[in-house]
Amino acid sequence: MDWQYFVGHHLQREWFKNAILHDRLASTFLLVGPEAIGKRTFAKMIAKTLLCTNSSPAEFAPCGKCEACIQIEVGTHPDFIQIARDQDKTALSIDQFIGREEARMREGLCYEIRMKPYSGRRKIAIVDDADTIGVEGANSILKTLEEPPPGSVIFLISTSLQRQLPTIRSRCQVVRFQGLSQEGLATLAMRQGLTNDADEANQIARKANGSMASFHVLLDEELREFQGEMIRQLSERPMDFIKFAKAIQANVESAGSESQAKRERLKQLIEFAQQHYRAELRDLLHQSGISPEPKLQCIQRCLEAKEHVDRMVAPAALIEAWSADLAAI
Numbered sequence: 001m002d003w004q005y006f007v008g009h010h011l012q013r014e015w016f017k018n019a020i021l022h023d024r025l026a027s028t029f030l031l032v033g034p035e036a037i038g039k040r041t042f043a044k045m046i047a048k049t050l051l052c053t054n055s056s057p058a059e060f061a062p063c064g065k066c067e068a069c070i071q072i073e074v075g076t077h078p079d080f081i082q083i084a085r086d087q088d089k090t091a092l093s094i095d096q097f098i099g100r101e102e103a104r105m106r107e108g109l110c111y112e113i114r115m116k117p118y119s120g121r122r123k124i125a126i127v128d129d130a131d132t133i134g135v136e137g138a139n140s141i142l143k144t145l146e147e148p149p150p151g152s153v154i155f156l157i158s159t160s161l162q163r164q165l166p167t168i169r170s171r172c173q174v175v176r177f178q179g180l181s182q183e184g185l186a187t188l189a190m191r192q193g194l195t196n197d198a199d200e201a202n203q204i205a206r207k208a209n210g211s212m213a214s215f216h217v218l219l220d221e222e223l224r225e226f227q228g229e230m231i232r233q234l235s236e237r238p239m240d241f242i243k244f245a246k247a248i249q250a251n252v253e254s255a256g257s258e259s260q261a262k263r264e265r266l267k268q269l270i271e272f273a274q275q276h277y278r279a280e281l282r283d284l285l286h287q288s289g290i291s292p293e294p295k296l297q298c299i300q301r302c303l304e305a306k307e308h309v310d311r312m313v314a315p316a317a318l319i320e321a322w323s324a325d326l327a328a329i
């Protein structure tokens, strides 16, 4: 990725561009702003700008294609250090800063950043989830923030200045980020393949308050709404299977441009139908005189349909046949 594909945050870009051009780049930054708006991606872009081997930092145009750019993207560049809170932990651990107990000061961010840069340029570190640095963690990183190795750049990613200990705050240059614009969010969502329906992307973006995290949640809500609509249609007698198939088709299309995303969505929708029949079956078991057979057949047909998705049967044909069969049972 290069800056051309980076969405939003133009002021911050200009600011860094200027600082790099005039060789006035500070060493420690606290990037502050709402969650999921691109702060980490921004820091990575700056890292690429500084380490790209196809363009000089002053050009402020990393190529996104050289080995250095790619290694930063995937997190394997020897001069690029990235730490984040472990998924199952509530905070960054001091081990991540100064190494495990048996290897104190011989590993971890504070150690690595002092190593000579392999690239001959500089070391760059990103500390994600900096809101969760506790007092212990702060104490272990203070010295590094206070006297950063020459040329090194450290980015702390935070959602709120209030959550930072004063000791950390006072040692960093604060850069504030705002939420993304509606247009920016919609562009990003389409580019990430979350939907390929521009109207849907815009509608959700309008409610998402500038954050991709909210966009994801709202997208899920849309899916829940669609689940409700599916169940209404499945319960109609007679069931309008053509209308049903069209609705399913449209929803699958909106899942993204990649066929893998579409197949996953289709399986999810078939699962919704199957859950509905299973619930009906459970209700039937409490009543006498009604055969559970049709519900069982519907469940069987859903299982079959999911198998067909896995076997790469063409989705359009699959959806039509599945819908028609459910209506006929």
Ligand SMILES: [Zn+2]
Binding pocket: 051, 052, 053, 054, 055, 062, 063, 064, 065, 066, 067, 068, 069, 070
């Ligand atoms: Zn490059």
